[in-house]
Amino acid sequence: MSGNMNLTLKIWRQANANAVGGFVTFNVKNVSPDSSFLEMLDILNEELEAKGEDPVAFEHDCREGICGACSLVINGRPHGPMERITTCQLHMRHFKDGDTIWIEPFRAKAFPVIKDLIVDRSAFDKIIQAGGFISVDTGGVPDANAILISKDAIEKATDAAACIGCGACVAACKNASAMLFVSAKVSHLAVLPQGQPERYQRVQAMVKKMDELGFGSCTNTYACEAECPKGISVRNIARLNREYFNAKLKSENVEA
Amino acid sequence: MIKLDSKIPKGPIEDKWTSHKFNMKLVNPANKRKYDVIVVGTGLAGASAAASLAELGYNVTVLTYHDSPRRAHSIAAQGGINAAKNYPNDGDSIRRLFYDTLKGGDYRAREGNVYRLAEVSNNIIDQCVAQGVPFAREYGGHLDNRSFGGALVSRTFYSRSITGQQLLLGAYSALSRQVGLGKIKMFTRREMLGLTVIDGQARGVVARNLVTGEIESYAAHAVCLATGGYSRVFFLSTNAMNCNTTAIWRAHKKGALFANPCFTQIHPTCLPLHGEQQSKLTLMSESLRNDGRVWVPLKPGDKRKPNEIPEEERDYILERKYPTYGNLAPRDISSRAAKEACDAGKGVGETGQAVYLDFADAIKRLGKKVIEERYGNLFEMYQLITAENPWEVPMRIYPAPHYTMGGLWVDYNLMSTIPGLFVLGEANFSDHGANRLGASALMQGLADGYFVIPYTIGDYLAGTKFTTVKTDHPEFKKEKDAVADMTKRLLSIKGKRTTDDIHRQLGRIMWNKVGMARNEKGLKEAIQEIRELREEFWKNVNVPGSAEDLNQALERAGRVADFLELGELMAVDALDRNESCGGHFREEYQYEDGEAKRDDENYAYVAAWEFINPGQWNLHKEQLEFEYLKPTVRSYK
Numbered sequence: 001m002s003g004n005m006n007l008t009l010k011i012w013r014q015a016n017a018n019a020v021g022g023f024v025t026f027n028v029k030n031v032s033p034d035s036s037f038l039e040m041l042d043i044l045n046e047e048l049e050a051k052g053e054d055p056v057a058f059e060h061d062c063r064e065g066i067c068g069a070c071s072l073v074i075n076g077r078p079h080g081p082m083e084r085i086t087t088c089q090l091h092m093r094h095f096k097d098g099d100t101i102w103i104e105p106f107r108a109k110a111f112p113v114i115k116d117l118i119v120d121r122s123a124f125d126k127i128i129q130a131g132g133f134i135s136v137d138t139g140g141v142p143d144a145n146a147i148l149i150s151k152d153a154i155e156k157a158t159d160a161a162a163c164i165g166c167g168a169c170v171a172a173c174k175n176a177s178a179m180l181f182v183s184a185k186v187s188h189l190a191v192l193p194q195g196q197p198e199r200y201q202r203v204q205a206m207v208k209k210m211d212e213l214g215f216g217s218c219t220n221t222y223a224c225e226a227e228c229p230k231g232i233s234v235r236n237i238a239r240l241n242r243e244y245f246n247a248k249l250k251s252e253n254v255e256a
Numbered sequence: 257m258i259k260l261d262s263k264i265p266k267g268p269i270e271d272k273w274t275s276h277k278f279n280m281k282l283v284n285p286a287n288k289r290k291y292d293v294i295v296v297g298t299g300l301a302g303a304s305a306a307a308s309l310a311e312l313g314y315n316v317t318v319l320t321y322h323d324s325p326r327r328a329h330s331i332a333a334q335g336g337i338n339a340a341k342n343y344p345n346d347g348d349s350i351r352r353l354f355y356d357t358l359k360g361g362d363y364r365a366r367e368g369n370v371y372r373l374a375e376v377s378n379n380i381i382d383q384c385v386a387q388g389v390p391f392a393r394e395y396g397g398h399l400d401n402r403s404f405g406g407a408l409v410s411r412t413f414y415s416r417s418i419t420g421q422q423l424l425l426g427a428y429s430a431l432s433r434q435v436g437l438g439k440i441k442m443f444t445r446r447e448m449l450g451l452t453v454i455d456g457q458a459r460g461v462v463a464r465n466l467v468t469g470e471i472e473s474y475a476a477h478a479v480c481l482a483t484g485g486y487s488r489v490f491f492l493s494t495n496a497m498n499c500n501t502t503a504i505w506r507a508h509k510k511g512a513l514f515a516n517p518c519f520t521q522i523h524p525t526c527l528p529l530h531g532e533q534q535s536k537l538t539l540m541s542e543s544l545r546n547d548g549r550v551w552v553p554l555k556p557g558d559k560r561k562p563n564e565i566p567e568e569e570r571d572y573i574l575e576r577k578y579p580t581y582g583n584l585a586p587r588d589i590s591s592r593a594a595k596e597a598c599d600a601g602k603g604v605g606e607t608g609q610a611v612y613l614d615f616a617d618a619i620k621r622l623g624k625k626v627i628e629e630r631y632g633n634l635f636e637m638y639q640l641i642t643a644e645n646p647w648e649v650p651m652r653i654y655p656a657p658h659y660t661m662g663g664l665w666v667d668y669n670l671m672s673t674i675p676g677l678f679v680l681g682e683a684n685f686s687d688h689g690a691n692r693l694g695a696s697a698l699m700q701g702l703a704d705g706y707f708v709i710p711y712t713i714g715d716y717l718a719g720t721k722f723t724t725v726k727t728d729h730p731e732f733k734k735e736k737d738a739v740a741d742m743t744k745r746l747l748s749i750k751g752k753r754t755t756d757d758i759h760r761q762l763g764r765i766m767w768n769k770v771g772m773a774r775n776e777k778g779l780k781e782a783i784q785e786i787r788e789l790r791e792e793f794w795k796n797v798n799v800p801g802s803a804e805d806l807n808q809a810l811e812r813a814g815r816v817a818d819f820l821e822l823g824e825l826m827a828v829d830a831l832d833r834n835e836s837c838g839g840h841f842r843e844e845y846q847y848e849d850g851e852a853k854r855d856d857e858n859y860a861y862v863a864a865w866e867f868i869n870p871g872q873w874n875l876h877k878e879q880l881e882f883e884y885l886k887p888t889v890r891s892y893k
Contacts, residue, residue, distance in 0.1 A: 016805075016806075031533070032530065032531050032533050034530035034531060034533075035530070035531075035533040035534075036535070038535070039533050039534065039535045040533075042533075042535055042756070043533060045809075046754050046756055046757070048800070049754045049755070049756075049798060049799075049800055049809055050752075050753075050754050050798060052750065052798055052800045053800055054800055054801045054807075054809075055800070055801075055808060055809055057806055057808055059323060060497060061322070061327055061329070061496040061497055061498050062327075062329060062331065062332045062496040062497075063496070063497060063535065063536050063538075064332050064538055064539075064637075065637070066331050066332050066418070066420075066421055067327045067328075067329070067331050067332065067496060068324075068326065068327060069322070069323065069327050085640060089637075089640055089641075091640070091641070091643075093643060114467055114806060115467075115805075115806045118323075118806070120323070121323060121324065122323065122324065122444065124324065125324050125325070125326070125432065125435075125442075125444075128428070128429065128432045129432045129433070129435045129436035130436060131436075132429060132432065133387070133388075133429035133430065133432055133433045134386070134387055134388045134429070135433060136383075136386045136387055136430075137308075137311040138304075138307065138308040138311060138383060138430070138706045138707070138710065139379075139383075139706075139707075141382045141383055141385075141386035142382065142386070143382055144341070144381045144382045144384075144385040144391075144399055145341075145343060145398050145399055147385055147386075148396070148397030148398065149393050149397050150393070150397055151393050151394070151395055151397075154390050154391075154392065154393045157388075157390040158390040158415060158416060158418075158422075161390055161415075161422060161425065162416075162418060162421075164421070165324065165326055188388065188390070189388050192388050192390070194385070194386060194387070194388050195388055
């Protein structure tokens with residue numbers, strides 16, 4: 001078809017966590033501008049498979065920008081050159097015929113490479129397990145309308161809760177800090193009435209776990225917000241810092 | 257001989273669940289920790305079940321093939337979740353939600369199950385709010401509702417266009433809390449590839465560690481499958497790329513009956529195809545039909561731009577055919593109306609395989625700000641994918657495979673025909689009959705996980721005698737060997753075709769002959785073609801790489817091998833059902849105006865298929881009884 005593109009890809013390949021990785025050059029032909037970036041990688045992988053070669057491993061699932069499985073650093077930017085989308089939502093019409101595209105995994109000490117472009121982001125789950133919830137068992141809860149929540153509070157909570165846990169914030173940060181991710185969850189629950197009883201414990205437990213897992217510190221470069229596919233605001237980090245400070249001042253349950 | 261007993265409790269429909277809860281056996285709180293339960297899958301049904309069972313004190317082991325229990329495809333549901341709260345005071349009730357759901361399913365579901373679903377729907381909303389799920393609110397702080405297809409009341413709770421995500425994150429947080437407390441053992445990147453049945457009871461699963469390739473065994477007293485639907489059999493669907501039938505299919509081959517496999521839902525509001533390189537189809541929330549109007553040009557072959565076609569030369573197909581429900585007609589009916597228009601040459605866009613969904617009137621009536629608030633992110637998503645601006649030109653939509661009402665047969669307790677094997681959420685067949693209404697999938701997944709399984713599993717555990725089974729039991733070895741053999745076979749074929757190439761071909765057969773409209777000739781051809789394709793797969797597929805490594809090509813190949821068996825059963829089931837109902841439309845059985853013609857005298861049954869060999873099944877029938885709602889012609893006119 002006219003308008004289809006031929007591209008040169010420089011893709012990071014690494015056999016496993018302990019192997020030494022490096023860039024490998026591939027050519028991919030006849031890519032439709034209406035195809036998505038991952039569909040372009042599908043074409044490459046299908047060619048490799050047809051030749052009996054190992055396809056490039058990359059994580060992906062919903063391909064609608066919501067599951068948070070896809071990652072990739074494309075030409076130096078997490079989720080590629082367009083703002084506020086995930087890699088699976090990036091279309092090839094944003095590239096030109098003849099382009100060379102560099103594709104790497106998210107890089108952070110807390111996200112070790114598993115294979116090629118797949119990294120282990122289970123550290124995020126561990127932070128949630130440490131306190132990113134409201135402690136309520138199934139059953140025995142009040143009627144939903146018994147808890148009144150202002151529109152303003154619900155908007156703030158939803159803005160923060162929209163985080164998809166992809167890890168682009170960590171990949172974008174020169175310190176590999178997880179502050180945007182953690183602050184989004186802390187904010188979501190801190191602005192809601194249901195989150196109040198555990199407010200101070202939660203922020204302390206989550207920050208402690210984050211530090212333990214090897215994420216870096218926040219130095220306010222705001223790269224995280226710039227690369228976040230959901231536009232999670234750094235104001236959440238400010239709120240996290242306030243929550244944390246207040247926890248130390250007000251909570252009876254202060255962690256060292 | 258298998259006898260299908262639905263175990264629907266006796267008594268008035270309003271009391272069935274209450275009296276059943278009282279009559280079920282209980283496990284002493286101190287004894288619950290002596291029971292091990294495996295949950296496979298971490299979508300809404302799996303995560304909510306795992307969390308609730310762990311809270312009760314059971315030892316829970318959870319497996320998911322994802323890297324994290326927050327990724328399952330429940331997360332992609334946009335529009336909302338139904339409940340019979342009647343907060344808007346518009347005449348809703350448990351009885352009405354029951355009625356709408358049963359009628360929406362074209363009277364092919366059990367009354368008792370559907371009533372229970374409606375009954376517990378309200379608890380779900382309470383539970384989710386308590387967890388911090390940010391449902392939309394009115395200015396006074398109360399919960400807001402919207403309307404969905406197939407209902408004349410507003411009963412859908414929502415969180416922007418990310419309701420599924422917020423509900424899943426709620427269930428995920430409950431699950432994570434139990435992982436933190438040590439009551440759930442969480443295994444990510446594990447794909448269930450076999451079910452272990454010992455002395456006729458489900459006693460564990462065999463799974464592949466997707467990083468190391470190791471085949472691992474997990475033993476328990478009961479197994480819950482919450483592994484979702486099988487629309488990926490069509491290759492192109494709205495499902496996530498990794499959605500598959502493998503867990504339920506392997507259980508089916510171990511003796512669990514598969515019910516109503518041909519009941520698949522084609523969703524009307526998806527983005528049209530862009531071409532051959534397409535990997536999946538994108539769904540846009542049905543809530544768009546609250547304000548969008550579906551139309552095509554009146555004249556076939558009209559190639560003018562939409563804005564140049566005057567009002568009187570447009571055909572608002574749903575408003576014309578179904579004046580009462582209009583653009584909110586149920587999914588199966590709306591999808592068929594779109595197909596009918598395209599078949600008549602009135603389709604729009606480059607391919608002619610699309611209809612318009614137009615917001616111009618709504619924007620005029622309500623203003624841009626309101627529409628932005630309601631659907632802003634959907635408009636953005638549309639523009640992102642199509643590079644067209646829906647504020648200026650109408651959206652183009654076309655139906656796509658979306659949800660599968662069929663699944664493993666379960667009784668009222670959600671137990672399959674294998675004792676100790678429970679099936680939850682989309683993976684079972686239970687509540688949606690032949691067609692699911694919008695915003696009911698989230699409801700059913702969470703109903704099963706939060707409010708049904710915690711009771712019914714206790715009844716099974718308390719009433720069953722168990723022998724001690726550990727993973728060194730010979731049955732586990734046998735199951736592991738079978739899985740390893742299949743893996744070895746796949747890797748050794750070294751043929752000429754890729755897995756995706758064969759999967760795509762299967763998808764075309766399914767879409768053309770087992771899709772939105774089916775007929776005897778086409779179904780018979782499909783069965784033959786699928787058999788040939790299956791043979792071709794096992795002779796000529798090329799799966800590179802090794803078994804002892806992260807190997808995504810191998811993962812896909814195993815799943816497609818199962819789809820190639822399931823696809824045939826779907827066609828067999830569709831051929832057996834000589835009627836049209838819900839998502840199953842047989843061209844031979846329709847009224848003069850093209851509406852589906854149900855045959856209650858001969859087909860008011862659940863078709864439950866017993867696996868004998870690949871390509872060979874026995875049919876068992878569970879007759880459906882309608883005491884409270886007598887089936888009528890399902891009219892939305």
